[in-house]
Each structure stands twice: as structure tokens, then as C-alpha cells.
Amino acid sequence: MQGDFITRIKSAYNQFTKTERKVADFVLDNPRRALFMSITDLAESCGVGDTSVFRFCKTLELNGYQEFKMLLSLSLNEGGDELDQFAGKNVTLNDTFEQVAQKVLNANVQTLNETYTLLDEEKFSKAMDLLNAAQSIYFFGVGGSMLTAMKAMNKFLRIEPKVRCLPDTHMQAMAASVMGPEDVAVLFSYSGATKDTIHVAELAKQAGATVICVTRFVKSPLTSFSDVTLLSGANEGPFQSGSTSAEISQMFLIDLMYTEYYRRYFKRCSRYNEKSTASVVEKLV
Secondary structure (H helix, E strand, C coil), X not given: CCCCHHHHHHHCXXXXXXXXXXHHHHHHHCHHHHHCCCHHHHHHHHCCCHHHHHHHHXXXXXXCHHHHHHHHHHHHCCCCHHHHCCCCCCXXXXXXXXXXXXXHHHHHHHHHHHHHHXXXXXXXXXXXXXXXXXXXXXXXXXXXXHHHHHHHHHHHCCCCCCEEECCCHHHHHHHHHCCCCCEEEEEEECCCCCHHHHHHHHHHHHCCCEEEEEECCCCCCCHHHCCEEEECCCCCCHHHCCCHHHHHHHHHHHHHHHHHHHHHCHHHHXXXXXXXXXXXXXHCC
């Protein structure tokens, strides 16, 4: 099943349509670049639509774009599965513990620095204004991004009572469908290509709510529904789904959102913070 995926693309070349060949040509010429691109980024680089990239994957008898990236990643790493899990950190099985620790540290520091350079003050300020004006704020995510969404709610709940977070994807869909123009949905998704999250964004948008996306890519199926997009800076390989680097980049943005929100609306937030802190004092030893 795994095999040499690059060779597999070349072997299937005569089966591709004209637009699919544009995708194949780009991937064959830029395999490592394609590995860290969203489906929308790849489509734009090839001069085709998202559906053409999806059809390209179907012609290769793949389940979707994520399987394409997984097999491409395996094909680009000589060591196969064992080494591929370290993609982006340059860690090898022969490294000492000290070398591993240093490389992981460097990767996380690089992630924070890249996320910092991607900050857009105007968009960030707009996000703060939208959160302040909102009647209700919902944090959404799936899988590892669900944990990030819950952390965001847990942090903001200390200073803002109008925040919500629902762990079940069916409940997320229902909540999004009944949101209104006065509500804000904050969606976390590294890839911007998670079906459940895209569905929630679409429902929230149809309901008239404002959508803020925290994601890796400027353009993706998710950001097509976004009013404000905040970018994280971690390069996550297919076998690093939910990696610490990706989580750290999103947590940095959450911490910055929380701090800036608290600073801007200090008097109101400090009152809520005093109440929420007092509510759990008796639970501490």
C-alpha cells in the first residue's frame, strides 16, 4: 500500500485529466513544498480549483487530501514511518537524549517566533472588538483542536461569562445553526480542512454569526467562511497531527487574545476575575 508514492503518481500520469496533470506536475516538481500546503494553497499554486485536487486524489484511489499528504510524507523519508514522525524537528533514531531535547526546544521556539511574525495587528484588533461586542462567544474545534478550544474557554471564562464550548460535534452543529448576528464563533483547526469544523463554520455563517478562525493557512476550505483569520506558525507533518508545536502556536495566540482582551476591558474583566477566583477558593487546600 505504501510503496514509492512519487513513482505511483508518475505511473498514473496518463489517467489524469488536463487539470489533474497540473496538480501532478506541481507535486512532482515540488514534493516537499506540497507536503506543508493546504488543499487550497496547492490548488492556487497549480492554477486549478480545490475540486481538481480532490479528483486528483480520487484518481490515485485515495480517500482524500490528508491520505495524499501522508503517503507523500512517507515517500520523502527514506526511513519510513519511524523517522517520519519526527518530520520538521530533524530528530533521528540515533540522536542522544540531549540532542533530542535541544531539537524539540528549537522547534518550539521557532514555532513561537514564526507565529509572532505572522501577527496582523489590524486583524487582531478587529477580533478583540468582535469578541467584546458579541452576545455569546463559542469556541469550536475537533480532536486536538477541541482541547485547544476548551483551554480557550477555560481561560476566558475567568474574565468573561458569555463564553461557551461544546465537545460533541453534533451539539456544535446545533449550536452553530442557532447562532445570530450578535454572536461570534471562534474555530480552531490547524489544517483548515477538518470536515466537522468546516460544517460548523458554514452553519454559523448561514445563521449570520461572525466567524474567527485560528489556523495555519491563509486560504483553506475553513477560511472561506472566516471574517477574521489569525495564523499560527507551526509546520505539522501528516504524522504529527496534534503535535505540541502546533498546540503551542495556538496557545500563544489564545494567551495573547486573553491578555489583550483583559487589558482593553480591564474594569469589567477584573470584576469577573475576582468573582471567578473567589468561587474556587474553598476548593484549594
